[in-house]
Amino acid sequence: MNLNYKKTHDFMRKAVPLAKEMEGDWNLRMSMALKSVLIDHYLNEPFSKETVLKLLAKGVSYRRISKHYGVYHRQIQTILN
Structure with a gap:
């Protein structure tokens, strides 16, 4: 992912309210x-x-990735090899 100014600005606009809550x-x-x-x-x-x-x-853990995408740990290992 190539971060340009617009993407960086959007990320920061989303992150600032989260940071203010903490x-x-x-x-x-x-x-x-x-x-x-x-x-x-x-x-x-x-x-x-x-x-x-x-x-x-x-x-991010393998467990969170596998639960989010609905794949098994072995499928993640296969795609990485």
Whole structure:
């Protein structure tokens, strides 16, 4: 995914209200909110090797990926190989 100005702006517009609802350090809240928005964005993309790799890089578990896409752990392993 190539992040251009418009996509980055949309992500930030979604992340700021989430961060405002949280408590604690602003930088940490914003980081967590932005990560959450990016994960939601990747989960809305179709099931592919690139999408799975992006989700795994963001720290999403195999279990969450398999439950979201309705696939088994072995199918995820197969697509990654």
